[in-house]
Amino acid sequence: MRALAARAWAVAALVALLFAAPAAMAPPAQAQQIIADLSRHLVAITTGFAGAEVLLFGAVDGDGDVIVTVRGPEGDVVVRRKSQVNGMWINTQSVTFGAVPGYYAVAANKPIEEIITGPVAEREQIGAPRLRFEPERNIPPDTIALFRRALLRNMERDGLYQPRTAAVRFLGQRLFRADIVFPANVPTGLYLVNVYLVKGGQVVSATTTPLSVSKIGLSAEIYDFAQNSAITYGFIAVAFAGVAGWAASRVFQRG
Amino acid sequence: MQIYLPIAEVSVDAFLLLGLGAVVGFLGGMFGVGGGFLMTPALMLIGIPPAVAVASGANQIVASSISGAVSQWKKGNVDATMGLVLLAAGVLGTGAGVVLFRLLQQAGQIDLVVQLSYVLLLGVVGVTMAFESLRAVFRRRGAGRPPGRLHQHFWVHRWPLRMRFRRSKLYISAIPPAAIGFVVGILTAIMGIGGGFIMVPAMIYLFGMPTLTVVGTSQFQIVFVTAVTTLLLAATTHTLDVVLAILLIIGGVFGAQVGTRAGQLLRGEYLRGLLALIVLAMSMKLAYDLIATPLDLFSIAVGR
Numbered sequence: 001m002r003a004l005a006a007r008a009w010a011v012a013a014l015v016a017l018l019f020a021a022p023a024a025m026a027p028p029a030q031a032q033q034i035i036a037d038l039s040r041h042l043v044a045i046t047t048g049f050a051g052a053e054v055l056l057f058g059a060v061d062g063d064g065d066v067i068v069t070v071r072g073p074e075g076d077v078v079v080r081r082k083s084q085v086n087g088m089w090i091n092t093q094s095v096t097f098g099a100v101p102g103y104y105a106v107a108a109n110k111p112i113e114e115i116i117t118g119p120v121a122e123r124e125q126i127g128a129p130r131l132r133f134e135p136e137r138n139i140p141p142d143t144i145a146l147f148r149r150a151l152l153r154n155m156e157r158d159g160l161y162q163p164r165t166a167a168v169r170f171l172g173q174r175l176f177r178a179d180i181v182f183p184a185n186v187p188t189g190l191y192l193v194n195v196y197l198v199k200g201g202q203v204v205s206a207t208t209t210p211l212s213v214s215k216i217g218l219s220a221e222i223y224d225f226a227q228n229s230a231i232t233y234g235f236i237a238v239a240f241a242g243v244a245g246w247a248a249s250r251v252f253q254r255g
Numbered sequence: 256m257q258i259y260l261p262i263a264e265v266s267v268d269a270f271l272l273l274g275l276g277a278v279v280g281f282l283g284g285m286f287g288v289g290g291g292f293l294m295t296p297a298l299m300l301i302g303i304p305p306a307v308a309v310a311s312g313a314n315q316i317v318a319s320s321i322s323g324a325v326s327q328w329k330k331g332n333v334d335a336t337m338g339l340v341l342l343a344a345g346v347l348g349t350g351a352g353v354v355l356f357r358l359l360q361q362a363g364q365i366d367l368v369v370q371l372s373y374v375l376l377l378g379v380v381g382v383t384m385a386f387e388s389l390r391a392v393f394r395r396r397g398a399g400r401p402p403g404r405l406h407q408h409f410w411v412h413r414w415p416l417r418m419r420f421r422r423s424k425l426y427i428s429a430i431p432p433a434a435i436g437f438v439v440g441i442l443t444a445i446m447g448i449g450g451g452f453i454m455v456p457a458m459i460y461l462f463g464m465p466t467l468t469v470v471g472t473s474q475f476q477i478v479f480v481t482a483v484t485t486l487l488l489a490a491t492t493h494t495l496d497v498v499l500a501i502l503l504i505i506g507g508v509f510g511a512q513v514g515t516r517a518g519q520l521l522r523g524e525y526l527r528g529l530l531a532l533i534v535l536a537m538s539m540k541l542a543y544d545l546i547a548t549p550l551d552l553f554s555i556a557v558g559r
Contacts (some may be wrong), residue, residue, distance in 0.1 A: 047498075050257035050266045076558040080363045083552070088545045091363045091554070102557065150553030157551075184259065184266030187557070219261035219498075226262055226493055234489030237314050237497050238482045241504055245318030246325060248508035 033061040033205040034197040036068075041209075043182055044216035051184045054211065056107075056193060057177045064199040065108065065115040066168045068178050069126055070211070072103025072160070073189030077133075079147045079154070095147040098134035102187035104155075107166035107178040117201040124196065124203060128152055128161045159183035188214050262496035263307040269502060271301065276506020280319060283507070284514025285521075286530045287323075287470075289316045289449035289477055294503070296373060296537065303499065305365060306356065309447035310488035310495040315503040316449045316481040319511055324474040332471025334422035334464070338479075340429050341436035341454070341472070345480040348440020353487055356445050363556065370541050372446055377538035380452050384531035391524035423464045423472075431461060436476070443484045449477035 036058030043052045056068060077100040080091040106127055108115060116126065125131050129152065135144045155161040160183065168178040180193070191211040196203045215223055226233045258269040275297055283290030291312055298308035327333055359365040414428030435457045439450035451473050458469040489495040518526060 045259060047259055047261075048257065049259040078363065078556040078558065080554050080556070081552055082549060082554070088367075089547075089549055089552075090367055094363055100557075147553070150551070151555055153551065154553060154555040184257070185264065187264075215261060219259055222261040222497060226489065226495065226497075230490045230493060231486070233497070234486040234495060237489065237495055237500060238317055238485050240497075241314050241317035241485075241500065242321050242478075242482070244504050245321040245508060248318075248512070249322030252512040 033064075034066070034195060034207055035059055036193075036195040036207055036209060038180075038193065038209060038211060041211055042216075043186070043211065043213040045186075045188065045214065045219060046217045047219050049184060049219070051186070052182045054180045054182070055177060056180055056195070057175070058195060058207075059174045060176065060197055061174075063173070064197045064204065065110055066170075066176050067112065067115060067126055067196045067198060068107040068166075068168060068180075069124075069194045069196075070103065070105040070180055071101045071192050071194070072187055072213075073191070074099045074101050075187075076100065077151060079151045081147070081150070095139060095144065096136050097148070097151060098136075100133050100151065101131065102189065103160050103182070103191065104128050104131060105162040105166060105180060107168050107180070109168040109170060109176065112165055115198050115201070116203075120201065120203060124194075126196075127165075128156070128163075158185060160185070160187075182213065186213055258498065258502075260303075260307075260496050260499050262494060263303050263311075263499060265302055265304075267301060267303070267499075272499065272502040273506035275301075276315070276503035277510035277513075278506075279503075280507035280510025281514035281517070282510075282530075282533070283319055284511035284516075285518035286514075286526060287518070288530070289320050289451055289481075290507075291316050291448035291481075292373070292377065292446070292452070292534070293537070295369075295447035296541065298499075303496075304494070305369060306360070306488075306492055306494040307496050307499065309356070309444070310485060310492070311497075311500040311503065312447035313443060313481045313484040313488070314495060314497075314500040315507055317478060317485060318504040319507050320449060320474055320477045320481070324471075324478045327471035327474050330471070331422075332467050333475045334420055334468045334472045335475075336418065337420045337423060337425075337432060337458075337462075337464070337468075338472050338475045340418070340432045341439070341476045342479050344433040344436030345440035345443070345476065346483050348437035348442075349444045349480065349484045349487055350440075351437075352441035352444025352484075353491055355441065357492070359445075367545075369446060370545055372442070374538050374542045374545065376442075376446075376453070377534045377541070381531050381535035381538055383456070384527055384534065388524045388528035388531060392528070420464075423462075423468045425462065425464065427462060435461070436480075439476075440480055440484075443480050444488070449481055451477055 036056055039055035043054060060066065076096055076098050078094055078096050081093040082089040083092045112121060112127055121127060122130055133148065152161060156163045166178060168176050170176045191213060193209045193211055195207050197205040256269045257266045259266045279290040279294045282293060294312045294315060295308050298312060299305055356365065359368050414430045416429045417426060418429045419426050435454060439454055442448055442450055454473045454476060455469055458464045458473065459466060485495060
């Protein structure tokens with residue numbers, strides 16, 4: 001009886017193993033091979049704000065390279081070109097682009113070209129030169145290319161598009177980290193941080209984590225007040241100027 | 256100490272703004288001008304958006320010119336009738352200026368118009384002042400003043416809508432003062448200036464007002480037009496930055512007091528000659544910027 005029971009258990013265990021083994025050996029389709037998070041999900045623009053740095057950290061399952069992109073809120077941007085008219089440099093031509101992220105940065109553990117194939121980088125819009133903007137219609141392609149380059153150059157000069165690929169650093173085999181730098185003129189809104197795991201030139205896994213940049217505290221209150229109670233705000237400003245100017249001259253006259 | 260300006264949406268050194276307020280206040284106190292023509296270009300130079308520079312600069316002029324206006328009013332040097340005509344037209348002009356500013360901004364030509372206006376205005380005013388102070392210097396060395404009439408009569412005085420301006424002892428058409436007030440209103444909204452250096456010569460040479468009431472009336476007018484401009488811009492374009500304005504005001508009131516004392520040490524014509532040089536230098540710098548090949552021919556404007 002006992003022997004029989006033991007055999008039955010052994011068979012059951014074997015069956016279980018046979019069924020379980022393929023699942024354990026082949027990677028499951030749904031499992032995350034890369035996970036990442038931020039040290040904080042809110043960049044608060046306070047009165048003393050002079051730029052910020054956010055730490056991105058994560059882990060990969062198995063080997064591969066990591067690319068991180070950060071995209072700011074999208075909007076329209078007008079690019080204007082000056083030309084010389086009567087000796088003066090005057091804006092004469094303009095092209096409006098839609099869906100332009102107000103901030104863009106990319107980080108990777110190796111140069112992008114060594115990690116990923118061109119078409120994939122193009123598809124995923126990795127690197128500022130590969131960002132897809134929507135130019136207005138009926139403009140010749142070479143004009144668009146010229147104004148597009150100017151747009152990228154100006155955004156870079158303003159510090160809103162990071163010109164170089166920042167570093168993703170691996171700590172051992174699995175863990176990685178990257179610093180995302182925001183300048184003081186960073187636009188407010190919702191940012192998306194995309195983290196890609198790349199193997200053999202292809203993206204094998206990706207994860208997205210949101211980040212919010214918003215005014216907090218006194219600067220937010222002043223901004224809201226100026227927007228929502230504009231007339232009261234104006235009156236207070238004028239009254240303050242009047243009182244301050246008048247009071248100061250009285251104080252100095254006595255002193 | 257970096258401070259984030261909530262409306263301008265840039266981070267600037269607070270001491271730089273205090274210092275800028277103090278320097279402009281000093282020059283304003285020394286020369287008896289509002290200093291808006293120095294403040295607005297300086298703010299743009301340190302990266303404040305033009306619309307914010309104009310609105311916050313106008314707010315600062317309210318503070319820098321109110322004490323002068325109050326004391327002139329007490330001394331009875333304000334021609335209230337003239338002031339009200341100028342002011343009514345000035346408010347209309349400010350409204351028109353705000354609309355014009357918007358249109359020019361959309362067309363991408365606001366920088367050009369502001370720069371050109373500054374080059375022209377500062378150039379004309381600088382040259383006039385330089386000549387005038389040179390003449391005064393020579394006159395002092397030579398003979399005394401030629402005897403003058405109460406005022407000269409120009410063709411503009413005979414236009415319709417004649418009004419009596421008691422304090423100035425004038426009976427002239429209301430159209431020229433209204434026109435000047437309107438133009439100054441537009442310029443306040445576009446250039447962020449009080450407009451004293453346009454109104455004062457206009458009142459003296461065009462209307463024939465006595466010098467004493469000219470100064471008082473123009474200061475009265477500047478306080479109200481800049482106050483109205485501040486209010487209008489705050490209400491319509493939302494470009495008034497109080498944090499910026501407060502820092503400029505604090506620096507400005509201290510600078511103005513020191514400047515007033517420094518101004519008393521210098522003789523009038525030398526003072527005006529010095530101001531003429533500053534004004535001319537500004538004008539030439541701005542003219543050079545228009546002509547010189549820009550580093551990048553392309554610029555961007557981010558929409559919201």
